[in-house]
Amino acid sequence: MKKLIAFDLDGTLAPSKSLLPNQIGLLLNQLLDHFQVCIISGGKYDIFVENVLTNKELDKNKFKNLHLMPTCGTRYYVYENNKWIKVYSEDFSKSEKKQIIEALQKGFEESGYKEIETYGELIEDRESQITLSTLGQDIIRLLGKKGLQIKEDWDPNDHKKRIICDLVQPLIPEFEVKVGGLTSIDVTKPGIDKAYGMKKIMEHLNIKKEDILFIGDHLQEGGNDYPVKAFGIDSLEISSWQETAVAIQTILYIIK
Ligand SMILES: [Mg+2]
Known part of the structure; x- marks a missing residue:
């Protein structure tokens, strides 16, 4: 069974630069009971705070299994002692x-x-x-x-x-x-894309490619999710957050 379900944000969990729909918040809670969950985006951390973490349905008690990777994993945040902690960041001079x-x-x-x-x-x-x-x-x-x-x-x-x-x-x-x-x-910097973020989280959680399922809306060659697929991680392409909701429901149904 997969250990980590990773999601693109814009166009996958929410419409572009928009709030996380409540339905997705509720489904993520359920997913967090069974899996580590990573959200990776080109967007900065503030966007995660504004558009994801403000969601009223998301259950803070489950954040210990939630991993945030803004800016393609050049920054990484985890939840410890009731707050989000930056594990690392790799900034430009x-x-x-x-x-x-x-x-x-x-x-x-x-x-x-x-x-x-x-x-x-x-x-x-x-x-x-x-x-x-x-x-x-x-x-x-x-x-x-x-x-x-x-x-x-x-x-x-x-x-x-x-x-x-x-x-x-x-x-x-x-x-x-x-x-x-x-x-x-x-x-x-060269080589920074969502596959880079996936490598980083694999190191941090000590898991393998095979342990991850990635869900994104731009998995075609040239798309910003493509590097994850090219890296060899099982990837599922969806075309809207509504389809992501169906994908999560299916995962939850299968593991029951
Ligand atoms: Mg996207």
Whole structure:
């Protein structure tokens, strides 16, 4: 039997940059009775706090089995003595950050895909990851569902984001530039992706690849969940949090 069920966050446990649905909170409680559960995302820790940990249904008493991996596992948090504790973080230096931010600005400018209307900061320093959000970090917060729709429509086939990546990457060859979420480009140290996070948690929990089931919405080649599958972890692709709910219900039914 699997020991760890790992989930992508955006598009898998919740709609992009949105609150964890209560139904998912309730199902996670049940899952935490039987498995270690990891949530891994390109998003920063604050997003986990705002969108996941605020869920009223989630049972704090079960957090000892919950593992949070923001920014693709370059940070890792566990729950001990009634609070979330950072196990480690792997952050950029000041000069590395400056170099990356300049490259993102230049590449985005050159792409011609910069929109006139944007919402909040475009470039966000996530300490161990720098992220360009082409429409701005706050679009969902400011526009709600309409914002999500705009995000979904902006670049559904990743074409624009790939062009931006191709312009930025040569400027900072020592780092890795890749498509993040719907409208984001992530820069990390090379080799940092969700597979990296999975390796880290395997070390920490002393488990093997075979012990993990990963559930995500972007498992196709080029997607931000693909590295986990390519690494050889059993992976299940879903296309919405509702499908994730069905997947969790199925897991719970099977183990009964
Ligand atoms: Mg996703």
